[in-house]
Amino acid sequence: MPSWLPSIPYPPSQDGYWSPVTSTLNWCEEDYYATVYSAEIVxxxxxLLFVYLAIKGIANCLRNGHDGIFLVTFIGYLLVGVGSFLFHSTLKYPMQLVDELSMIYTTCLMFYATFSYGKTRQYAFFLGLFLVSLAAFITGYYHYLQDPVFHQNMYALLTAIVLFRAMYVMEVSIRPSLRHTGRSVAIEKMDGAAGATERVEQDREDRRDEDILRHMWIMIACGLSIFLGGFAIWTLDNEFCPTLRSWRRQIGLPWGILLEGHGWWHLMTGTGAYFYITWGIWLRHCLNRRQDEYDLVWPQVIGTLPMIERRRIDSNGSLQNGTTKKKL
Known part of the structure; x- marks a missing residue:
């Protein structure tokens, strides 16, 4: 540790208010070194990032009239953050279940939102019944096994299925070259001013949708990169825990906090998941052919997060012109 960089030694671990540990997992952060009331303070x-982003997302859904499934998803996202807060505070097995199973349930909500769109009520009902049954099975089997690897594999599988399905739907439903071949043929058969007007409108929509797709892929790349980066740090934290603990004690507090890999996992996966839900909201509006009613608000600079906002109405009662906005 450089002599010019002030630090204080790590306090020793101790028994805490919630002792003993009953969870099947105990992470690399040392227990109860900072306070007896929190097993893993970092x-x-x-x-708290989950809580902040969940409140931000819930408020955005209520303010802008996004589909109700995304409001419920943000509530589930909030439960993930609260459950993880309680789990790491106590390291108790019931709180571990709240933390880990809420991740499964929230992913099932996004699964429903992705696969039920445009389907019949009967299809949506049976899909919902299947997902409820799946969630119940995962809950019961995980409680029986008490093997975190099972939970991690199920969460990864569900997330991958939903992600790739949403990417597919995005491309075939929004990309002009894949979407409106029939419309293009119909316009070609139209004569005079009506045909010219339709061609102009189609060109405008094509440019709009190409711009939307470009920004959607940027969102996907950012969210996925942040999420996978968090997973990489989480893996290193698990594999090299003794070394990291030694380094943290050598450099002292507060700098040792920067080597708390599971804390970085929370920050990065929370951010990545927020990107994903926000992308899902925007995709749903595009599938509903409401691109001209909503804007992406995202300056695309470090530290800013995207939001989907309803476009303002001018004094004449018309929607303001424009497509994708990048603003503060």
Whole structure:
């Protein structure tokens, strides 16, 4: 540790208010070194990002009239953060279940939102019944096994299925070259001013949708990169825990906090998941052919997060012109 960089030694671990540990997992952060009321203080407090982003997302859904499934998803996202906060504070097995199973349930909500769109009520009902049954099975089997690898594999599988399905739907439903071949043929058969007007409108919509797709892929790349980066740090934290603990004690506090890999996992996966839900909201509006009613608000600079906002109405009662906005 450089002599010019002030630090204080790590306090020793101790028994805490919630002792003994009953969870099947105990992460690399040392237990109860900072306070007797929180087993893993950094892993606990980093979950406040989930709470903040969940409140931000819920408020955005209510303010802008996004589909109700995304409001419920943000509530599930909030439960993930609260559950993880309680789990890392206590390291109790019931709180571990709240943390990990809420991740499964929230992903099932996004699964429903992705696969039920445009389907019949009967299809949506049976899909919902299947997902409820799947969630119940995962809950019961995980409680029986008490093997975190099972939970991690199920979460990864569900997330991958939903992600790739949403990418497919985005491309075939929005990309002009894949979407409106029939419309193009019909316009070609139209004569005079009506045909010219339709061609102009189609060109405008094509440019709009190409711009939307470009920004959607940027969102996907950012969210996925942040999420996978968090997973990489989480893996390193698990594999090299003894070394990291030694380094943290050598450099002292507060700098040792920067080597708390599971805390970075919370910050990065929370951010990546927020990107994903926001992308899902925008995709749903595009599938509903409401691109001209909503804007992406995202300056695309470090530290900013995207939001989907309803376009303002001018004094004449018309929607303001424009497509994708990048603003503060």
């Amino acid at each position: 892993n606990t407090l980093t979950n």
